[in-house]
Amino acid sequence: MSETILSLDDVHVSFDSLNGKVHAVRGVSFDLHYGETLALVGESGSGKSVTCRSIIRLLSKNASIDDGSILYEGKNILAKSQREMRSIRGKEISIIFQDPMTSLNPTMRVSKQIALPMIHHLHLSKHEAMKRAIELLKRVGIPNSEVRYKDYPHQFSGGQRQRIVIAIALACNPKLLIADEPTTALDVTIQAQIIELMKDIQKKNGTSIIFITHDLGVVAKVADRVAVMYAGKIVEIGTAEEIFYLPQHPYTWGLLQSVPTADEADEELYAIPGAPPDLIHPSKGDAFYSRNPYALEADRYYEPPYFQLSPTHFAATWLLDERAPKVEPPPSIQRRYATFYKKHGGKP
């Protein structure tokens, strides 16, 4: 892979709450390359969104980034003033939010919402920015954009609104796009269109994308690499193929098993047992311990380190330690392994 655009190293983020300090992100590290799509997956509250909001330093007032470093094109984001951050937000790094129904300003014409960041960052004239806004609307697939740029958000459908949100994010040609569950609020056919649009943009602009989602079906369509998050940590990271066909962490197994598939229609749908962990008093061992049917005694007391499986594949579970007993993954996961080896050869 080519050069690194973004590099997170051991990032810790916490929130002050009435019940104590919530450790939402507890040591996240990953690199993102130019033109690459990295998917962040995990259940609600696993720290996906918080991680991404730390990248543009747009966290709520009670949040603090306690430790670690975030390098964007080699520059430390965490050392920048809010003023410097404002010149990065929207220009270098843009966010696409989850809910297109609420993320557009209801009392502002859509063209103005697209044009304002351009006037702000690129110092375009009002007229020039408007012209570009209409082009952008056309680009993201709004029909009749020459007429409709004057409309207000409520005059567009949900899918169209998400296209407009994307147009706002693209206004200044950012190098990095953070998509925070951009398809979650849309129905499936629209989801596919939005994903196609994002892939198309990436191909044309060479944008790097961080794609947050809990929908593994979406991940399979967009991601070059996948990072699985649990309780504020990345438990497994690898190429999309490695995560889908050679998953090693029991949590990844659980996630993959809970996706319904047509050929398992008769079987009961799998659900990971238990509730998400307490992030105010995180356990000192593996946070997944109490919900993990494959847990070892070591998981209870010691945090598992990352075991490297390939140049790109890492997983944090004691199961990979040489002292650990051999564990049979669930049958559906074994079938995935088999598919992989059939395609690539290698060990059975």
Next chain:
Amino acid sequence: MIVTLLLISSVTFLLMQKLPGSPYGNEEKLTNVQKAVMNHQYGLDKPVVVQYLYYMVGVAKGNLGVSLQFGNQPVSKIIATRIGPSVQLGIQALIIGTVVGILFGIISARFQNTWLDTSTSLFAILGGSVPNFVFAVLLQLFFAIDLKWLPIGLWDNGFASSILPSLALAITPMADSARFIRTEMIDVLHSDYIELARSTGVDEWTVAFRYGLRNAVIPLITILGPMVASLLTGSLVVEQIFAVPGIGEQFTKSILSNDYFTIMGLTILYSTLLVIVILIVDILYVLIDPRIRLIGGTRDE
């Protein structure tokens, strides 16, 4: 609209009959014959219902009757000579009140839970709970008596005379809109579209004014009607304190002297004003909130 006005005038007319005393200032000196002659002249000897019908027919023709005091001037003439100062005061107060109130509200919301927020909120609560005649007297004491910057009352110094009464009147709408905008703005500043605006790199003030204000102002329009109503009633007392020759001062005088036709005329004037304001409010909604349109629906939804 017409129905509202009709109702208000009927009720006032009937209630007025219950007022103790008569319109004649020195009643005890009048003989019964004199009273009967005068009552007959003004039509006050007829049954209430007939009086009422006479009056309403007159109003429909644009005749508001004559004042029983103030040298038999037609009521419409009294209104015409006195409406100027009142309207000027009302408009000035409304503008000062809402503009300053909105600014205070935004500052409060922007610096939520800081000393700046606490002090503006405190000011808003004070302004909302202390009656405006108290402020009126304080303003007179400070700016007119101690500092001698502005005239203490009357209406003979042009704009300078209007400053203190406008300020006194502006207190209530200022406090109301500050509190309203604060709550709304806090809501708006936590909304998704503001977060999106922030993510495009605009600064907090731009976010508040360009992206937030228009959304936060919508609910304020709703209380604009009641606000104008309270300005109208507020002006009754404030005009009296500053001896401004306006409608409010006239209204208080005519009630004290049982000047039936003037009371009626002014009541109709006030109610008409209020009804017009409510109509304007509805139009303002449409101008500010694109989701509301007068005719027909929208393309989607």
